[in-house]
Each structure stands twice: as C-alpha cells, then as structure tokens.
Amino acid sequence: MPLEKPAHIARELASHGYTADREAITLLARAGDTAGSLALAVEATPDGALKLTKEDVREALETRPEGRRDPISEAEPPSADTETPPREESATTAAGGDRGGKPDEGDGQDPLVSTGTGGDRTEDGNGGSPLETEGSSGITAGSETGSEAPNGIGQTAETAGAGTGVTDEEATRTADPSLRSLEVENDMTGYSTGTGEYGDFVSTFRDRYERLAGTLRGRVNHRNATALEASPGGGDAGMVGMISDIRSTASGHWLVELEDTTGTFPCLVMKDKEIAGLVEELLYDEVIGVEGTLSDDGGILFVDDLYFPDVPRTYEPSTADRHVQAALISDIHVGSQEFVADAWSEFASWLHTPEAADIEYLLIAGDMVEGVGVYPDQDEELDVVDIFEQYRTFSEHLKEVPGDIEIVMIPGNHDAVRLAEPQPGFDEELRGIMTAHDARIASNPALVTVEGVSVLMYHGVSLDEVIAELPEEKANYDEPHRAMYQLLKKRHVAPQFGDHTRLAPEAKDYLVIGEVPDVFHTGHVHKLGWGKYRNVLSVNSGCWQAQTAFQKSVNIDPDVGYAPILDLDTLEMTVRKFT
Incomplete structure (x- = not known):
C-alpha cells in the first residue's frame, strides 16, 4: 500500500502510536521519499510526544542526514544528492448515480443534482405555513458549482481534488485549535436509573408530559381531565394531554383520547373539519393540545384546533x-x-x-x-x-x-x-x-x-x-x-x-x-x-x-x-x- 495517500500515512503513524497535524501529513505526502521522511520525522519528534507537528516535519526534512535507516520500515533512504520530485495524486472523480445511490451508467451527461429546492408547505394545525423546504431525496454527485443551492441549504460536489501537491502556504491551517468549542x-x-419496574415507566411518561405540556399551555386554555369531567357542559374548553387511543367512529369521525396526570378525556375530531387531516400524523403517546367546545352533557370535547409542541415559527438558529x-x-x-x-x-x-x-x-x-x-x-x-x-x-x-x-x-x-x-x-x-x-x-x-x-x-x-x-x-x-x-x-x-x-x-x-x-x-x-x-x-x-x-x-x-x-x-x- 503506497504511503503517499494522506490516510495511509496517518494509518502508518497510528500503527506506531503517533498521530499528526493535517499540515504535517501534507508535508510528508509531498516528500519525494515519503517512507524515509516519515521515519525521520518520527525520530525527530521530542521524547514523550505522541503527535507530529508541521514544525517537527519541516525540521526533520531540512536537516535530512545521509545513510539513516527507517526505524519503522527499515527501508534505506535515497542518497542526499538524489532529487525526487513531489508526488501528486490524480484527481478523483465522483461517480454519478440515481436516487438510490446507484453508479452512473456513463452516458456522457452530467448526473442529476438534487439540491433541496422547493417552497413552503402547510403542514401543521396552527393555521399557517411553516417554513419547510422540500429538501433532497437521495442526491447524486455532480461537479462543484461553487455557489449555494437555490434554497441556501446545500449543494453537491465531486470527490476530493488534486491530491497533495500543495505549497507550504496552502498546507498551513489558519484555525487556532484554542478557538474550538x-x-x-x-x-x-x-x-441510568431505570430498573424496568412499573414506577419507572410512570416517571418517564410524567416527565415527558410535564415538559411538553409546558410548551403548549401558553397556546391552549388548558383544563385537566378531572375538571372537564366535572364541567356542566357547553362552552369553550381546551386540554393538553398524551394520546392514549385513536380510533375512527362508524360515521368516519376520529375519537382521540387524551390523558394527563388526573385521568383521560375523549376528544372528537369531525371528518369535515380542516384539521381532520392532522389526525393522520398522530402517534400514540405523543403530547398535543386541543381546543374546542364541550358537548351539552360535558362528556366529550368537539375539537376545533389541534396543536403540536412544535418548533416556534420565529426560531432563528x-x-x-x-x-x-x-x-x-x-x-x-x-x-x-x-x-x-x-x-x-x-x-x-x-x-x-x-x-x-x-x-x-x-x-x-x-x-x-x-x-x-x-x-x-x-x-x-x-x-x-x-x-x-x-x-x-x-x-x-x-x-x-x-x-x-x-x-x-x-x-x-x-x-x-x-x-x-x-x-x-x-x-x-x-x-x-x-x-x-x-x-x-x-x-x-x-x-x-x-x-x-x-x-x-x-x-x-x-x-x-x-x-x-x-x-x-x-x-x-x-x-x-x-x-x-x-x-x-x-x-x-x-x-x-x-x-x-x-x-x-x-x-x-x-x-x-x-x-x-x-x-x-x-x-x-x-x-x-x-x-x-x-x-x-x-x-x-x-x-x-x-x-x-x-x-x-x-x-x-x-x-x-x-x-x-x-x-x-x-x-x-x-x-x-x-x-
């Protein structure tokens, strides 16, 4: 396996207990005798150090002695008066593909690039259109355009370019590791505290309910299940609860049972309501909020609006x-x-x-x-x-x-x-x-x-x-x-x-x-x-x-x-x- 590829150099160093800065790897990859240069750099590394720096490599290459043996591979380096031009890897071109990631058939056309374009979609029950891009769907590789995709999210580019034949200036990192966070x-x-006992499950679901209900109570005039049951009926009402059951009625309406820390209460979503389509998105055990009107006998809540905890519309990353x-x-x-x-x-x-x-x-x-x-x-x-x-x-x-x-x-x-x-x-x-x-x-x-x-x-x-x-x-x-x-x-x-x-x-x-x-x-x-x-x-x-x-x-x-x-x-x- 040739050492000239940076990953191969890194792996060879790692096999002997060393890591290296990216610039150090690049300098070694450019060296004419990569194996010999790598050996010299390792030998020049200060005692106790486990990472080669670009300074270590430069110093080792500038003071390259004659007749040194490679302590890693035992290879004999070339004589000092032999000039070997730097190696360059050939550019690697990415293969095209279809949505499922299959290789391009080589028809001579640029492969299709899916860049995640698209407009807003109405996908919630809050009466508006959340900002939602169409996104991508199994993109294929294409040539790099150097510009942002139409929706400002992503673009596709071919695989890495022309190897390691770069100047020292290009190889130098500008980032200061101390700036990292x-x-x-x-x-x-x-x-982990769970033992699998019933009480553990109660704790989990109670914590889920309380935390997600907190994001919904500002939007829903919440009354708990016990209070709704005690209501005389009629009038507006709301509830925040965890879904314990979803089923359709004989008339095609949807009955959603919500549970909170006091009990459960049935909520009916009429099939002709605009929010009826949201029922298809509901999963058991998720927490939602509903608002509507209590029946005359107070036994059921007719739902007019349905809310998810959701990401705030005004969210800015x-x-x-x-x-x-x-x-x-x-x-x-x-x-x-x-x-x-x-x-x-x-x-x-x-x-x-x-x-x-x-x-x-x-x-x-x-x-x-x-x-x-x-x-x-x-x-x-x-x-x-x-x-x-x-x-x-x-x-x-x-x-x-x-x-x-x-x-x-x-x-x-x-x-x-x-x-x-x-x-x-x-x-x-x-x-x-x-x-x-x-x-x-x-x-x-x-x-x-x-x-x-x-x-x-x-x-x-x-x-x-x-x-x-x-x-x-x-x-x-x-x-x-x-x-x-x-x-x-x-x-x-x-x-x-x-x-x-x-x-x-x-x-x-x-x-x-x-x-x-x-x-x-x-x-x-x-x-x-x-x-x-x-x-x-x-x-x-x-x-x-x-x-x-x-x-x-x-x-x-x-x-x-x-x-x-x-x-x-x-x-x-x-x-x-x-x-």
Missing part, C-alpha cells in the same frame, strides 16, 4: 463566529462484507487535503460496526465475526482521519450497547479499544454544541416507526428528512412506545427535544436526505455499507459513501460523494 448535553451515560466546518456521517458498519473500505479511505484521504482544511469536527451518528445477531442470518454477511475485533478494525479505519479533527460519536442499534433508547455511550472496554483521536463518546440521543451551533444527534431507529405509521407524503424512506420534520414537530425523537422502537424507562425522558436544535442529524435508514423545517436543518447522512442481502430482501437501496459538510458559520451544506 465543543459541549455535550443530555448525555445520560452513567446516569445560531451560527459560529468564524468559518469552520463539520462533517456529518453515520452507519459505517465496519465488520460487514459490504463495508465500503475504499470509499472510506478516499474520504479520509480527502480530509487531509487543503480543500478540507476548514473541517475541524466529525460527528458520527451511530452504527460504527455491523454488530452480531442484529438480524436473521447476519453471520453469513460478516467479514469480521467477533464484535470486539469489529471495533478494533473500526478504530484502525478511524486512525486514517486527520489527528487534529475533533470527533463525536453516539451509538446505534448495531452497536454493542443496549437496544432500548436512550442508549448510553460505549462502555469502558469498548472505549479502550476505540482510542483513536480521543473521540468524545456520548449517548443516543445527545445534544452537541459545536462553536455555538447546537446539533441534536440521534441514530434514528424511530424513523422506521414514523414512516410505517404516517402517510407516504409526510414520511418515506426516499425523503428521510420529512420523517425528521415530524419528530421536530412532536418535539420528541421516539414518541410512540411499545412498537418498533424499544424504550427504556428513566426518571427523566432523555428523548424529549427540550431545546430546539439548530441542526438535527440522524442516520439508521441508510438514505441521504436533508431540508429545513422552521429554520432547523435536518440531515440524514446515508451510510458506508453497500446493499446487503438482507437489505435487498426488504427493498432497502442505500445511499453509500456520502459526506455532508456543514458550514457552521452559515449553516449551508455541501454533500460530497466518495464512491
């Missing part, structure tokens, strides 16, 4: 105060026979180039490895059958990423943590294996604030449930961001209990979206899609695993090898393809 909130790792970028990826699935290692190496190599110099953060939303026993006959599709070896292999691949990039990881349903959500971060044994970059490991979900921009990271298992329950135009696999909009509207990442998504009872419901995020980042469904809902950028980042036999059997056509790159100072996004 990264905080993790809502991390329940180490704070925060941005970084300097130009800095974050790469958003998920579902790497190391250990699977279908893990696209070449695409990963291309991505990691590109991160070492000047073009990617502004990327200082890498946020990974779950499924680092393929896991064991996740679905029927999975063992037949494994390249690495031992779960711990899968994580060791993942850690080796992670070492290809530049050592100065801050990494945040949360687990997914294929990872070796409990399946029930919220999922705590990896245990100490797995953390001891995944030591590359000293990554920040948090629970699923977690709220990560990067340079002042809050990113809600959630793996996304509940997206399966939302897509299964809601009409296709409101939630589907080709447009995963639409299902994400529903979770934002409900202000909960997994509202429905007891079906597809396993939920663990805790004293606090960590799945509530308490603070509105600036960015919502998920994975799980292996589809690429993004858009904005009321100024919240929602991104599902695809995967790094080609279609498995199991996925083919359930008609999953994954979007493979994409890396959404987010400008934290503008919240504009570029999507790059590496397959």
Whole structure:
C-alpha cells in the first residue's frame, strides 16, 4: 500500500502510536521519499510526544542526514544528492448515480443534482405555513458549482481534488485549535436509573408530559381531565394531554383520547373539519393540545384546533463566529462484507487535503460496526465475526482521519450497547479499544454544541416507526428528512412506545427535544436526505455499507459513501460523494 495517500500515512503513524497535524501529513505526502521522511520525522519528534507537528516535519526534512535507516520500515533512504520530485495524486472523480445511490451508467451527461429546492408547505394545525423546504431525496454527485443551492441549504460536489501537491502556504491551517468549542448535553451515560419496574415507566411518561405540556399551555386554555369531567357542559374548553387511543367512529369521525396526570378525556375530531387531516400524523403517546367546545352533557370535547409542541415559527438558529466546518456521517458498519473500505479511505484521504482544511469536527451518528445477531442470518454477511475485533478494525479505519479533527460519536442499534433508547455511550472496554483521536463518546440521543451551533444527534431507529405509521407524503424512506420534520414537530425523537422502537424507562425522558436544535442529524435508514423545517436543518447522512442481502430482501437501496459538510458559520451544506 503506497504511503503517499494522506490516510495511509496517518494509518502508518497510528500503527506506531503517533498521530499528526493535517499540515504535517501534507508535508510528508509531498516528500519525494515519503517512507524515509516519515521515519525521520518520527525520530525527530521530542521524547514523550505522541503527535507530529508541521514544525517537527519541516525540521526533520531540512536537516535530512545521509545513510539513516527507517526505524519503522527499515527501508534505506535515497542518497542526499538524489532529487525526487513531489508526488501528486490524480484527481478523483465522483461517480454519478440515481436516487438510490446507484453508479452512473456513463452516458456522457452530467448526473442529476438534487439540491433541496422547493417552497413552503402547510403542514401543521396552527393555521399557517411553516417554513419547510422540500429538501433532497437521495442526491447524486455532480461537479462543484461553487455557489449555494437555490434554497441556501446545500449543494453537491465531486470527490476530493488534486491530491497533495500543495505549497507550504496552502498546507498551513489558519484555525487556532484554542478557538474550538465543543459541549455535550443530555448525555445520560452513567446516569441510568431505570430498573424496568412499573414506577419507572410512570416517571418517564410524567416527565415527558410535564415538559411538553409546558410548551403548549401558553397556546391552549388548558383544563385537566378531572375538571372537564366535572364541567356542566357547553362552552369553550381546551386540554393538553398524551394520546392514549385513536380510533375512527362508524360515521368516519376520529375519537382521540387524551390523558394527563388526573385521568383521560375523549376528544372528537369531525371528518369535515380542516384539521381532520392532522389526525393522520398522530402517534400514540405523543403530547398535543386541543381546543374546542364541550358537548351539552360535558362528556366529550368537539375539537376545533389541534396543536403540536412544535418548533416556534420565529426560531432563528445560531451560527459560529468564524468559518469552520463539520462533517456529518453515520452507519459505517465496519465488520460487514459490504463495508465500503475504499470509499472510506478516499474520504479520509480527502480530509487531509487543503480543500478540507476548514473541517475541524466529525460527528458520527451511530452504527460504527455491523454488530452480531442484529438480524436473521447476519453471520453469513460478516467479514469480521467477533464484535470486539469489529471495533478494533473500526478504530484502525478511524486512525486514517486527520489527528487534529475533533470527533463525536453516539451509538446505534448495531452497536454493542443496549437496544432500548436512550442508549448510553460505549462502555469502558469498548472505549479502550476505540482510542483513536480521543473521540468524545456520548449517548443516543445527545445534544452537541459545536462553536455555538447546537446539533441534536440521534441514530434514528424511530424513523422506521414514523414512516410505517404516517402517510407516504409526510414520511418515506426516499425523503428521510420529512420523517425528521415530524419528530421536530412532536418535539420528541421516539414518541410512540411499545412498537418498533424499544424504550427504556428513566426518571427523566432523555428523548424529549427540550431545546430546539439548530441542526438535527440522524442516520439508521441508510438514505441521504436533508431540508429545513422552521429554520432547523435536518440531515440524514446515508451510510458506508453497500446493499446487503438482507437489505435487498426488504427493498432497502442505500445511499453509500456520502459526506455532508456543514458550514457552521452559515449553516449551508455541501454533500460530497466518495464512491
């Protein structure tokens, strides 16, 4: 394997216990005798230091002695009077594809680029039109346009350009690591209190109700279930409650039973009401508010308006105060026979180039490895059958990423943590294996604030449930961001209990979206899609695993090898393809 690729240099250094700044890797890649230069730089690194800096490399190359042997490879370097021109990698061109991420057939035409254009949609029960872009639906790679997409969200670009033949000025990072800011909130790792007892579930749902009801009581003239039952009937009334039942009547109307801390009360949505279509969006256990008129006998509430906790219409996201970028990826699935290692190496190599110099953060939303026993006959599709070896292999691949990039990881349903959500971060044994970059490991979900921009990271298992329950135009696999909009509207990442998504009872419901995020980042469904809902950028980042036999059997056509790159100072996004 040639060392000239930055990712290969990083991996070689990592195998001997070293990391390196991006500029140091670039200088080594430009050297004529890369292996010899790497060896000299390692030898010149101060005792006790574990990271090579650009100064270490420059000093080693400027004082290159004759006849030194390579302490890593034992290779004999060329004589000092031999001039070797710098190597340059050839430009890598991204393959085009269709909505499902299939390769372009090479018809000579520029592949279609889906840029997330579209207008506003009326999608709520509050009598208005939330700002919601149409988003993307499994984009294909195209040539970089150098301009923002029509809706100001994203654009697509081809894979990394012309290798590592750059000047020292180009290779120098302008960002000061001391300017970085990264905080993790809502991390329940180490704070799990649930035992599975009935009382734990009561605590979880009570916490959910109280927190979400607080966002609705300012809009609804709330009376609790007991007060409504005691009412003589007639007149206006409102209630905030958790949905305990939804059923249609013989006449085609909808009966929704709402529950609060005092009891339950029936609410009737007439089929000819404008809000009747919103009933299709409702899920069990979510918290909503209703207003209407009590029947004459006070036994039922006829609903005129229905409210979700939702994102405020006036919400304005925060941005970084300097130009800095974050790469958003998920579902790497190391250990699977279908893990696209070449695409990963291309991505990691590109991160070492000047073009990617502004990327200082890498946020990974779950499924680092393929896991064991996740679905029927999975063992037949494994390249690495031992779960711990899968994580060791993942850690080796992670070492290809530049050592100065801050990494945040949360687990997914294929990872070796409990399946029930919220999922705590990896245990100490797995953390001891995944030591590359000293990554920040948090629970699923977690709220990560990067340079002042809050990113809600959630793996996304509940997206399966939302897509299964809601009409296709409101939630589907080709447009995963639409299902994400529903979770934002409900202000909960997994509202429905007891079906597809396993939920663990805790004293606090960590799945509530308490603070509105600036960015919502998920994975799980292996589809690429993004858009904005009321100024919240929602991104599902695809995967790094080609279609498995199991996925083919359930008609999953994954979007493979994409890396959404987010400008934290503008919240504009570029999507790059590496397959």
